[in-house]
Amino acid sequence: MHRRTWMQSLVLAVVLAFGLSACAKSEPPKPPAPAPAPVAKPEPLKVGFIYVGPVADAGWTYAHDLGRKALEAKFGDKVKTTFIESVKEGPDAERVIRDLVAQGNKVIFATSFGFGDSMEKVAKDHPEVFFEHATGYKTAPNLRNYEGRFYEDSYLAGVMAGMMTKSNVIGFVGSFPIPEVLRNINAYTLGARSVNPKVKTKVVWISTWVDPPKEAEAAQSLINQGADVLLQNTDSTAVLQTAEKNGKYAFGWDSDMSAFAPKAHLGSCALNWGPYYIKAVTDVLEKTWKVENTKWGIKEGLTEFVKVPDFVPAAAKAKVEEAKAFLVANPGAVFRGPIKDNTGKEVLAAGVVGDDKFKGEMNFYVQGVDGKVPAGK
Amino acid sequence: MNEIALLIAATLAAGTPLALAGLGLLVNERAGVVNLGAEGMMAIAAVTGFAAAFLTGSEWVGFAAGAVAGAAAASIFGWLALWLYTNQYATGLALSLFGAGFSAFVGTGFVGKNLERTAVAGIPGLRDLPFLGPALFRQHALVYLAIAIMAAIAWFFYRTRAGLVLRSVGESPESAHALGYPVRSIRMAAVLAGGALCGVSGAYLSIVYAPMWVEGMIAGRGWIALALTVFATWRPARVLLGAYLFGGVTMLQLHLQGRGVQVPLQFMSMLPYLSTVVVLVLISRDPLWIRLNMPASLGKTFHPGS
Numbered sequence: 001m002h003r004r005t006w007m008q009s010l011v012l013a014v015v016l017a018f019g020l021s022a023c024a025k026s027e028p029p030k031p032p033a034p035a036p037a038p039v040a041k042p043e044p045l046k047v048g049f050i051y052v053g054p055v056a057d058a059g060w061t062y063a064h065d066l067g068r069k070a071l072e073a074k075f076g077d078k079v080k081t082t083f084i085e086s087v088k089e090g091p092d093a094e095r096v097i098r099d100l101v102a103q104g105n106k107v108i109f110a111t112s113f114g115f116g117d118s119m120e121k122v123a124k125d126h127p128e129v130f131f132e133h134a135t136g137y138k139t140a141p142n143l144r145n146y147e148g149r150f151y152e153d154s155y156l157a158g159v160m161a162g163m164m165t166k167s168n169v170i171g172f173v174g175s176f177p178i179p180e181v182l183r184n185i186n187a188y189t190l191g192a193r194s195v196n197p198k199v200k201t202k203v204v205w206i207s208t209w210v211d212p213p214k215e216a217e218a219a220q221s222l223i224n225q226g227a228d229v230l231l232q233n234t235d236s237t238a239v240l241q242t243a244e245k246n247g248k249y250a251f252g253w254d255s256d257m258s259a260f261a262p263k264a265h266l267g268s269c270a271l272n273w274g275p276y277y278i279k280a281v282t283d284v285l286e287k288t289w290k291v292e293n294t295k296w297g298i299k300e301g302l303t304e305f306v307k308v309p310d311f312v313p314a315a316a317k318a319k320v321e322e323a324k325a326f327l328v329a330n331p332g333a334v335f336r337g338p339i340k341d342n343t344g345k346e347v348l349a350a351g352v353v354g355d356d357k358f359k360g361e362m363n364f365y366v367q368g369v370d371g372k373v374p375a376g377k
Numbered sequence: 378m379n380e381i382a383l384l385i386a387a388t389l390a391a392g393t394p395l396a397l398a399g400l401g402l403l404v405n406e407r408a409g410v411v412n413l414g415a416e417g418m419m420a421i422a423a424v425t426g427f428a429a430a431f432l433t434g435s436e437w438v439g440f441a442a443g444a445v446a447g448a449a450a451a452s453i454f455g456w457l458a459l460w461l462y463t464n465q466y467a468t469g470l471a472l473s474l475f476g477a478g479f480s481a482f483v484g485t486g487f488v489g490k491n492l493e494r495t496a497v498a499g500i501p502g503l504r505d506l507p508f509l510g511p512a513l514f515r516q517h518a519l520v521y522l523a524i525a526i527m528a529a530i531a532w533f534f535y536r537t538r539a540g541l542v543l544r545s546v547g548e549s550p551e552s553a554h555a556l557g558y559p560v561r562s563i564r565m566a567a568v569l570a571g572g573a574l575c576g577v578s579g580a581y582l583s584i585v586y587a588p589m590w591v592e593g594m595i596a597g598r599g600w601i602a603l604a605l606t607v608f609a610t611w612r613p614a615r616v617l618l619g620a621y622l623f624g625g626v627t628m629l630q631l632h633l634q635g636r637g638v639q640v641p642l643q644f645m646s647m648l649p650y651l652s653t654v655v656v657l658v659l660i661s662r663d664p665l666w667i668r669l670n671m672p673a674s675l676g677k678t679f680h681p682g683s
Contacts, residue, residue: 204631217627
């Protein structure tokens with residue numbers, strides 16, 4: 001799930017008001033291939049994307065746009081993609097989606113949770129168009145969802161953190177205390193304690209998705225309190241850069257951020273949407289599209305733990321590889337019993353793997369995390 | 378003990394951008410002009426400063442570019458409010474909104490770019506003192522510069538003739554006008570100086586503190602700086618102390634969270650504004666205090682010849 005803060009919404013409103021932005025951009029047409037014979041070429045399948053942020057955000061939207069490019073690379077002139085960036089969640093999204101449909105797009109990908117209601121409305125009016133909603137939950141005969149098991153990446157980062165920490169204190173900069181984020185914190189902690197049971201996780205919440213100065217402050221406060229490996233689910237590179245400044249370690253989030261902190265970067269929890277976009281369009285082209293709730297992770301290659309640097313000792317790399325192999329063999333099995341929360345209460349019995357309900361309603365810290373989940377948004 | 382030293386250090390770093398912007402706005406306001414465009418000026422300066430630092434590789438070029446950009450944005454405000462007699466509050470708000478959108482628009486090419494990091498040297502000799510070294514003497518040069526700027530402004534206001542003229546323009550522009558002072562030009566100069574300091578503040582955020590550019594990154598710090606001038610009852614030293622206080626509250630809140638202490642997040646984020654309201658209530662109970670400090674013509678349009 002991904003939302004804009006009100007500040008960003010305000011900014012976007014202003015940008016729109018000044019008529020400076022949010023114009024549809026199409027990739028320039030490819031030079032026509034020298035056709036051997038004047039055979040009538042089939043019309044390309046038009047595919048539209050709406051993004052919640054700018055494609056240059058080095059994170060969430062950037063990763064989706066890489067997926068769109070992978071789709072183009074795969075199908076060449078059989079598809080024609082269009083994207084609209086920085087679309088505000090809420091009613092305005094509906095107008096943008098209707099516009100994409102009016103332009104003849106037959107598949108629409110909406111890449112943020114808050115586009116759900118708009119997708120549902122437009123899907124009802126256009127049964128001939130296929131609608132795909134990232135991180136959503138609503139379905140219709142022509143509307144389905146896709147999502148990553150992001151917590152698998154957090155688990156691998158945790159394993160790495162558990163191997164690399166010297167202080168046995170690791171830190172997490174959180175946005176909002178919602179189940180998605182708690183899954184990441186808990187997976188990070190479970191991963192770390194799977195290789196180093198002495199690890200404690202400290203969590204700091206900053207109540208925003210993007211505020212680089214605030215992210216830096218939160219990271220600094222964790223470092224000041226002894227944390228030496230940090231993970232975040234906020235959108236910027238500030239946490240990583242703060243770790244670099246302090247000679248500590250951290251991870252990239254959403255995309256490969258290794259360039260921002262050559263000494264601090266222990267790996268990036270990257271998202272690779274390309275395979276899913278290719279699958280979805282293949283489904284449409286081959287008329288095998290059916291309503292599903294796709295959740296892909298390490299096994300399918302949607303979530304990836306990438307760019308582990310050379311300075312990481314072989315033992316740590318081996319542990320991460322081992323965990324990766326485990327998750328490939330047991331998708332989603334990060335949350336497998338016995339798991340206790342940090343008050344000592346058992347939340348998952350031995351041998352049980354947490355189901356969607358367990359993960360979807362997570363509102364506790366696992367053993368090893370300091371503090372209490374704040375009452376939040 | 379070490380953690381306290383680090384908390385103090387983080388407080389100084391967090392308070393500095395607020396102090397720089399707050400001091401700039403103080404200069405405007407002492408000349409009788411309220412510029413609510415701080416947020417927008419800081420955003421424009423943050424992207425300009427970041428771009429300049431990115432392209433030249435020098436953070437000081439970036440700060441200078443930020444100052445120029447802040448002053449340029451302020452000049453639009455000044456021209457509208459001082460020469461076209463638009464309402465200062467409405468014009469400032471418009472500048473804030475415009476700056477947010479404009480900076481996002483021109484900054485798209487700089488999102489996700491990485492600056493070369495220059496190591497922070499601190500003050501040689503003092504930086505290795507126990508406790509005091511890590512607490513006070515390992516900061517970026519702008520942290521110390523902000524303190525020097527505060528001292529310079531205080532000296533200018535209370536020890537120089539030009540400072541007296543500036544304050545008199547804020548108190549009674551009619552009298553200053555009658556004495557032959559060019560009220561609008563003086564106010565314009567104050568607005569430009571304010572914009573330049575807000576600009577340095579924005580550039581510090583994007584070049585040193587974050588360090589990156591992304592739209593919306595000022596995230597309300599301009600408004601806190603505006604609140605600070607009121608909180609400080611328009612005194613330079615109090616602006617600086619207030620900035621450190623707000624910075625300290627922010628950092629303390631994060632430290633407490635890390636220690637597992639429950640603090641309502643929303644309460645902490647409203648604290649700077651709440652404290653401003655409290656101060657306003659307190660000082661309005663003492664008319665003398667207001668009369669002594671608040672520029673009497675603050676926010677009022679001045680028509681020469683009327």
